[in-house]
Amino acid sequence: MIKKQTQTALICTALFILPGCFWAHKKRNNPHPLVEQIRTKGKSSLQLSAQWLDESTCKKRFWGVNLIGSDIEVLRIRLINNGEERYIFRPSYCSIDRLPADEIAPLLQYDTSSRVCWLSLPAFIFCWPLIPLIIVPQGLYWHHENHKRFKWLQKNTLGPDTSFEVAAYETVEKYLFVPTDEAEYHPLSLELFDSNTKELVKHSIS
Numbered sequence: 001m002i003k004k005q006t007q008t009a010l011i012c013t014a015l016f017i018l019p020g021c022f023w024a025h026k027k028r029n030n031p032h033p034l035v036e037q038i039r040t041k042g043k044s045s046l047q048l049s050a051q052w053l054d055e056s057t058c059k060k061r062f063w064g065v066n067l068i069g070s071d072i073e074v075l076r077i078r079l080i081n082n083g084e085e086r087y088i089f090r091p092s093y094c095s096i097d098r099l100p101a102d103e104i105a106p107l108l109q110y111d112t113s114s115r116v117c118w119l120s121l122p123a124f125i126f127c128w129p130l131i132p133l134i135i136v137p138q139g140l141y142w143h144h145e146n147h148k149r150f151k152w153l154q155k156n157t158l159g160p161d162t163s164f165e166v167a168a169y170e171t172v173e174k175y176l177f178v179p180t181d182e183a184e185y186h187p188l189s190l191e192l193f194d195s196n197t198k199e200l201v202k203h204s205i206s
Helices: 002-023 055-061 101-108 112-126 130-156 180-185
Strands: 035-038 046-052 072-081 087-089 164-166 171-179 188-194 199-205
Touching: 035 046, 046 188, 046 199, 072 180, 072 188, 101 130, 112 130, 130 171, 164 171, 171 180
Parallel strands: none
Antiparallel strands: 035 199, 046 072, 072 171, 087 164, 087 188, 188 199
């Protein structure tokens, strides 16, 4: 009888543990990918560095939210222009599919309507003065915070419709939000137009 109970317990334990072994998120072997610059007309003053964010860094950067748990990989790129040239990026200059800011924003914002509704219902029944004194100001704070986060995403996301310019001696940092399947199986290259030499400077990220 004891032997049978032990076998049953082991089977149940395996059913809970084994799925995690197969479906757990895979950690990247190289969070800092190699970046190779390819150009034909002389030396470039532009430097590009890239980093795939892990869960911890993702939470620190995005207000405690782990986007990797939502099957979204985050690539941070930093462009440093050490010269007087001007570089231009257009949407077609990136080889990988990425998500726009308005698709990422709901994952990072407070669900203001639901929170205010669930807080207002008990307050209305038991102590209605809490609604104008506490709940309404808190709802306005959440709304304002959501607006700030969306504006930040619009400015710093390298989405499918993003264009920007790297001026002389300027440093620009952008975030790419890439579906996990796309990030794992598709190579990534990024190009910028050099306004001085009139050529596309390609960066291969691997």
